Amino acid sequence: MKIRCDCGGIIVDQTDYLPYKGHLISDQDWFDFLDAIDRAIEKSGPADKDKERAAMSIRRMAAHLTKLIYQCTCCGRLYVSNEEENLETFVKPEPFEGKSILASSLGGNWKRPLIGDWDDSRKGSIKGYLWCMDLKEGEGSFDSWGNLEETYYDTLLDLKEKNNSCGEAKVSL
Numbered sequence: 813m814k815i816r817c818d819c820g821g822i823i824v825d826q827t828d829y830l831p832y833k834g835h836l837i838s839d840q841d842w843f844d845f846l847d848a849i850d851r852a853i854e855k856s857g858p859a860d861k862d863k864e865r866a867a868m869s870i871r872r873m874a875a876h877l878t879k880l881i882y883q884c885t886c887c888g889r890l891y892v893s894n895e896e897e898n899l900e901t902f903v904k905p906e907p908f909e910g911k912s913i914l915a916s917s918l919g920g921n922w923k924r925p926l927i928g929d930w931d932d933s934r935k936g937s938i939k940g941y942l943w944c945m946d947l948k949e950g951e952g953s954f955d956s957w958g959n960l961e962e963t964y965y966d967t968l969l970d971l972k973e974k975n976n977s978c979g980e981a982k983v984s985l
């Protein structure tokens with residue numbers, strides 16, 4: 813999805829972990845949501861299947877109770893989805909200084925994901941991809957497993973040194 817802001821900026825929503833997108837929940841719904849999490853933990857049943865069902869019901873409830881909110885990175889305008897799935901606009905009265913109000917509450921210490929994917933059966937020379945917010949445009953496509961692996965571990969080390977990685981190697985082959 814792309815939103816064309818009134819200032820001319822474009823808000824792009826095509827990946828996860830966006831620092832200018834949030835999920836908004838009303839205080840009227842917040843405590844029902846917390847109660848549902850408590851129930852899922854305490855009363856879901858002992859089997860793995862019970863736990864999975866409880867976890868999925870929490871995810872469904874989260875999707876149902878939350879509205880999407882976006883902030884234009886150019887002018888700071890806020891866009892909030894309403895019941896009709898339209899976007900309502902809120903304009904910031906002061907000049908925008910570029911600080912996102914929707915970025916992680918952990919700020920610079922947010923542990924960003926590093927995701928790698930390699931598939932020999934892909935057509936063309938590019939067989940693998942790495943996704944991480946710290947990689948620049950064009951740095952995430954690979955025609956060599958060795959290069960992908962090296963970039964993956966260099967990036968992981970870099971993130972660990974900056975305390976920005978959860979350290980989980982998420983590579984699907």
Ligand SMILES: [Zn+2]
Nearest residue numbers: 817819884887
């Ligand atoms: Zn804007």
